[in-house]
Amino acid sequence: MGDTSLLSHGQPPAYLTFASLTALGLPNATTTRHCPGVASFDEPIPGSPFRGDAIRMLTAAGLDLARVSYAKQVHGAEAAQAPAGGGFAGTVDILVTVEPRAPLAIFTADCLAIILYDPEVPALGAAHVGWRGTVRGAVRAAVAALGPLGARPERLHAAIAPSIGPCCYEVDEPVTRELARAYPDRWKAWATPGRPGRVMLDLWSANEALLRGAGVDPARVENPRLCTACHPELLYSYRRGSRGRLVTLAALP
Numbered sequence: 001m002g003d004t005s006l007l008s009h010g011q012p013p014a015y016l017t018f019a020s021l022t023a024l025g026l027p028n029a030t031t032t033r034h035c036p037g038v039a040s041f042d043e044p045i046p047g048s049p050f051r052g053d054a055i056r057m058l059t060a061a062g063l064d065l066a067r068v069s070y071a072k073q074v075h076g077a078e079a080a081q082a083p084a085g086g087g088f089a090g091t092v093d094i095l096v097t098v099e100p101r102a103p104l105a106i107f108t109a110d111c112l113a114i115i116l117y118d119p120e121v122p123a124l125g126a127a128h129v130g131w132r133g134t135v136r137g138a139v140r141a142a143v144a145a146l147g148p149l150g151a152r153p154e155r156l157h158a159a160i161a162p163s164i165g166p167c168c169y170e171v172d173e174p175v176t177r178e179l180a181r182a183y184p185d186r187w188k189a190w191a192t193p194g195r196p197g198r199v200m201l202d203l204w205s206a207n208e209a210l211l212r213g214a215g216v217d218p219a220r221v222e223n224p225r226l227c228t229a230c231h232p233e234l235l236y237s238y239r240r241g242s243r244g245r246l247v248t249l250a251a252l253p
């Protein structure tokens with residue numbers, strides 16, 4: 001897996017945890033392809049996206065799946081407060097909560113899952129961010145959605161789950177046109193030339209910059225920069241043809 005701040009659990013690893021969030025006392029996990037029991041792209045949500053194996057493995061990570069909240073993710077920037085008892089939170093890409101020990105779940109297979117945590121409230125957010133979510137400012141919307149719960153940007157800790165990196169994320173003109181429209185002076189800093197008419201897009205740097213712009217201290221953003229497309233033995237990548245999904249979860253202590 002190379003040099004990363006993620007810790008592996010199981011052999012082969014069934015899930016990974018963020019060292020920084022764990023140090024703050026926050027139960028968290030990102031599953032790998034070796035964690036059965038997580039719904040795939042072919043399976044409908046709503047309906048519980050977790051089955052026996054995943055529930056057992058994630059219980060070991062300190063996550064109570066009986067209280068998990070999840071959404072129908074649509075590459076937008078809308079937020080919802082997680083239902084107190086868990087379950088389906090709606091058609092959104094951002095979940096927030098102040099409920100102790102109630103996990104938030106974001107499903108991905110190349111997109112970014114971003115966890116936000118203010119330990120003083122405490123308040124927790126989780127966002128699903130691909131290129132469309134980046135264009136729509138989903139991570140800024142996630143920071144904003146935590147405000148009414150009492151969170152402050154300068155107190156937030158953030159973590160970016162394994163997702164597709166600039167090494168593998170080639171995009172074409174329909175994508176760059178939208179990025180240029182949303183961030184005319186900034187987007188080129190997040191792209192390097194690819195094949196003719198294409199660029200390699202760095203959604204990690206883009207969202208780190210957007211977090212900084214939203215008032216989050218870069219020193220509190222953990223990004224292991226682990227690329228899903230580079231690690232087919234461990235992770236799922238939609239770009240690489242995977243039909244499975246990773247799930248990133250976190251819960252307040």
Ligand SMILES: [Zn+2]
Binds near residue numbers: 167228
């Ligand atoms: Zn890669």
